[in-house]
Amino acid sequence: MIRLGLICVFWIAGALSTTAQTADPAVAALAAANRLDTASVQLRDASSARDRVKALTETVRAYEDGLGAMRDGLRRVAQRETQLTTQLRARQKDVSDLLGVLQTIETSEPPVLMLHPSGPLGAARSGMVLAEITPGLQARVDALKYDLEEVQTLRLLQQSAAKTLEEGLIGVQEARSQLSAAIADRTDLPLRFVQDPVRTAILLSSTETLTGFADGLSEIAGGEEVVLRTDINDRRGALALPLQGLVIRGYGEPDAAGIARPGLLVAARPRALVSAPTAATIRYLGPLLDLGNVIILEPQSGTLFVFSGLAEVYGEPGQVIPEGTPVGLMGGATVQADAILSLSGEGAGTDRTETLYIEVRMDNSPVDPETWFQTGRGG
Structure with a gap:
């Protein structure tokens, strides 16, 4: 049942991208469907x-990719429909004239068509002219018919997308x-240390800045701590962001209030999955x-x-987690199908209502x- 929804997503995304003259959403949705199939076997x-x-x-990631591809396809289809509708409205007078000419030709009796004020010679010349312009008229009719059929197809696809999106x-909600539950039941992760709840409470109550809290993290570890010997400096600049999103504010860039923070602000969709970009120890999680x-x-x-702004966090302090391990979910309400459809004509990113703040401290x-x-923002 889980796979069925994404197969439908792939089918719609493929149809939409074909209409919009691009294969990107279909390719992404097919890749997500294949990943979901593999994950189901696993x-x-x-x-x-x-x-x-x-x-x-x-x-979860396959569903997020598939739904993202469908959103992209719907957005492109809405833009194409708007473009065609605008063109048809701009050509309304030409269309009316064309229909008038065709209607006149179709309703005139054959004997009347043969008559001409100049006699047989004029009738012959008129016939030659009509023979010359008929292919042009037919081409315009065919183009108009094609555009009207495309608009109708696009609207039908948007209507059928509602059920597919809902599935x-x-x-994805069931998978989340x-x-x-699976993360809560997991007990096989190694521990570097056990958090001391009393020391943690004292540190939280006495801390006024992130710097102060980070400086005191070593104080909340109870018992003997295993020394961390990993080195990932060779991966600097190559790590993937912990979630699918768009960077909307860079390091030191001021916000609307003029406040600059030493981190990135990433816009993401509601309930997006946040994962560890590399193997790491959980030093702290919570408010x-x-x-x-x-x-x-x-x-x-x-x-x-440091990742902040999550609605849910997974794991326990002291756990050593592998790369790609889910560490939490973003907040926000699950977007309904009709809401996604209403946003389909907007630019990319309009449905990314949640923000994750990322800070790196060395x-x-x-x-x-x-x-x-x-981050995909270039140099």
């Missing part, structure tokens, strides 16, 4: 909690719920200052990845996250 064969989490993570949205739910990852000694000083992550 989920069926999962023999451990780790395998189940991995398969469900891939299922896909139900599928199963993923949350922090005015940042909402925060998860702080330590991929190597002296380096912290030796407890912030650095530009774009020196670590690929």
Whole structure:
């Protein structure tokens, strides 16, 4: 049942992209459908909690990719329909004249068509002229018919997309719920340390800045901590963002209030999955200052990845998690199919209503996250 929704998404996206003269949404949706198929097999064969989490993570990502491809296809179709409708309205007078000529020709009796004030010679010349212009008239009729049929096809596709979107949205919501449960049941991750709840509470109550909290993270670890020996400096600039989104504010760029922060702000869709960009230790997760739910990852000694603004966070402090492990979900209400359809004519990104703040700290000083992550913004 989970796969059915995305197969429908692929079919619609393929049809939409063909109409819009681009194959990108169809290719993305097909790739997502194949990934979902693979994930379904992995989920069926999962023999451990780790395998189940991995398969469900891939299922959620495949759904997100497939639905994103469909949104893209719908947006392009809406733009194409608007373009055609505008062109038809602009040619309204020409269309009316053309229809008038065709109607006159079709309703005139054959004997009347043979008559001409100048006699047989004039009639012959008129016939030659008519023979010359008929192919041109037919070409205009065919072009008009094609445009009208395309507009009708686009509208039918948009109407049929509602059910397909609904199936896909139900599928991804079910996968997210199963993923949350699977992560909660997982007990096979190694621990570097056990968090001391008393020390954590004291640090939270006495901290006024992220810098102060990050500086005191070592104080909340109870028991002996395993030394972290990993080194990922060779991956700087090549890490994927922890979720699918668009960077809307860069390092040190002021917001509307003129406040500049040493991190990236990424716009994402509601309930988007946030994952660890590399293997790391969870140093902290939960509410922090005015940042909402925060998860702080330590991929190597002296380096912290801070993600804030999540609605849900997964895991336990001290856990060493593999690359790609889900660490949380963004907030926001699940978007309904009719809402997606109403946004289909808007530019890309209009449905990305949630924001994730990303800060990278090295030796407890912030650095530009774009020196670590690929953002697609160029140099």
